[in-house]
Amino acid sequence: MxxxxxxxxxxxxxxxxxxxxxxxxxxxxxxxxxxxxxxxxxxxxxxxxPGPDKSLQRVLAWLVAGMIVYVPANIYPMLITNTFGHSSESTILEGVVELLQHGSYGVALIVFVASIIIPVIKFAAIGFLALSVRRQSILPPPARHKLYEIVEFIGRWSMIDVFVVAILAALVQLDFAATINPGIAAISFALSVAFTMLSAQSFDPKAIWAERDAAAS
Amino acid sequence: MTETDPMLPTEQGKPDPNDSAIEDLVACPTCDALYRLPNIPIGSRARCLRCHTVLTAPREGAMTRIAMLAGTSAILMIAAVFFPFLELTAAGMVQRSSVLDVVLVFADGPFVGLAVAVAALIVVLPLARFLSLIYVLAPMGLGWRPAPYAIAVFRMAERIRPWSMAEIFIVGVAVALIKVAGLASLSLGPAFWAFVALVLITAVKDNFMCRLTIWKTLEHRSQ
Incomplete structure (x- = not known):
């Protein structure tokens, strides 16, 4: 203690x-x-x-679901903007580029990290944690536990972009002058974040230590 | 912060599982390490040795305080939902939006699911969590018996925790502000500040919360 x-x-x-x-x-x-x-x-x-095997299956199932819906989230438009009869669509990445062109580097970085870096790192980290349960891992348990904590803490923050789209769409409804509507990617991105959160929650951190415990006893 | 060693080792230096005081044993919820934690003095904090998860951190009068802070948050949430939180001016037109508008704008059309999800994440789930904490902890703070189904309600409140995203919504508002800056001029409404206050209070409240103490109290008073 x-x-x-x-x-x-x-x-x-x-x-x-x-x-x-x-x-x-x-x-x-x-x-x-x-x-x-x-x-x-x-x-x-x-x-x-529920037994360690069942929990591991759940982790992988949610993870795969999250990765699948992450693909359309990046291909299809997130935002559809109409200004004076001129319509333009932008994907997540294009949204970041737009922010850069406006000179808002800080905000561009926030959106880029929340929408692209965090999800990709999460996929990799959860996959790594789930697979390393079964075999000898290069990372010792304390390091893997830290990784698990980071993934659990950081995952929710990916939702930022979904909220931004919702706020913009609610706010910018000025008839002819300007309207903003959400694109289909907003839905698949929100699902991707939810699925990876469920995946991380299904992971049983005891499994990280189990191998060492088995060796000790 | 007081300094004590709550681990009272048996002769072997390990907690003896065959001891009758199984109630004093606590397994780390994260890594399953077993500890003997009889009475941790108020104001101190015990962490798991290997994974550093906080096992217990009792605070004086914590339950009453959490219930009161949850009440404050619930009131702020009601204000945050109905007052305008952003005001936009463009091409001579003014548009005020409340959180309710954010949700309702998708209510017809293909984005109903998104509307439900956004409403759940920023309003319904946080509010459900505040109300269930009041329901569970107010009787505890007053020294009464737990309310009916208090155990199930508290378990639900704990499950909701990662899904209540009011603080993420605030960052979203900030990003949205900058994104439309070129298109229109924006100003923050009262609801935005209600949201900020709510997030800060929630952070303070969660800091007071010692799950182990709450679970133990619920268990004892239910008997």
Whole structure:
């Protein structure tokens, strides 16, 4: 146990997991149960342990779904702008380029990171984490755990562009002068973010440590 | 912050799972490491040794405070939905938009799904979370028995957490402001500031929240 202020950080203390101790722990509230464990946690009522294989299948299924809908999100227009009878469409990437041409480098960077960098890194990171559960990994568990935390934290922020489109479409409805409407990519992008969030949530971080735990016991 | 060692090791230096005090044992929700955590003094914070997940961080009067902050957020959310949050002027025309307009603009046509999703992420889910926290924690703060289904409601509130995206919406507003800057002149309305206040209060509230304490209190008072 470590109390903040890091006084005794790094002191090697033997760590025993609930599983190694023959107990079943609730991943939601931390309550431990003796074998045979009830179907639902005695404290918070969460259904206990769908089994590591099932959770891994779920991770991969959501991940693949997220990657598939990410393709149309980049090909089709995100925004359809009409100004004085002249219509123009822009994809996510074109939106970023437009911002650059306006000289809004900071905002261009935010949109680029949220809509392109974060999703791509997320796909790679979740895929890597899910696959490294089964085999010897180049990254040690603490590093992989950090990666998992980052992916969980950062994933929601990809939604920025969807909100921008929604706000612009609501705001810019000035009849002939200017109207902005969402394109089909807004839907597929929102789905892609939701699917990858579900994928990350299905991942059981215990699996990162399981291999080390198995070696220790 | 007080300094204590809550881990009271048994003779082997490890928590003994066969001990009768199974209630004092806590498994790290993230990595399954087992700890003996009897009573953590208020104001301190215990983290898992290997994955550094915060296990518990009890605060004085936290439940009452969280319930009150959730109430404040809920009121601000109502203001944020109905007041205009952006005002746009272009070619002599003025358009005021509230969050409700953002949602309703898609309500007919092929983008209904998007409208529902946006409404859920920025209004419905955050509001549902505030209300369920009040429902669960107000009786706890007053020392009463938990409300009916409090356990299920709190579990739902926890599940909603990553899906309530009010703070992301604010960044979206900022980006939108700059995107139409060339097209029209924009100014921020009162609802925008209500949203900002709501996000800050939510951040403070989540900082007070010690899940383990809440779960334990719910479990004890339910019996």
């Amino acid at each position: 470590q109390i903040d202020d890091m006084e005794n950080a790094g002191t090697p203390q033997p760590i025993i997991t609930a599983r190694a101790a023959g107990l079943v722990a609730c991943p939601n509230c931390g309550r431990v149960h003796r074998h045979p464990a009830p179907a639902r946690c005695a404290r918070c009522g969460l259904a206990l342990d």
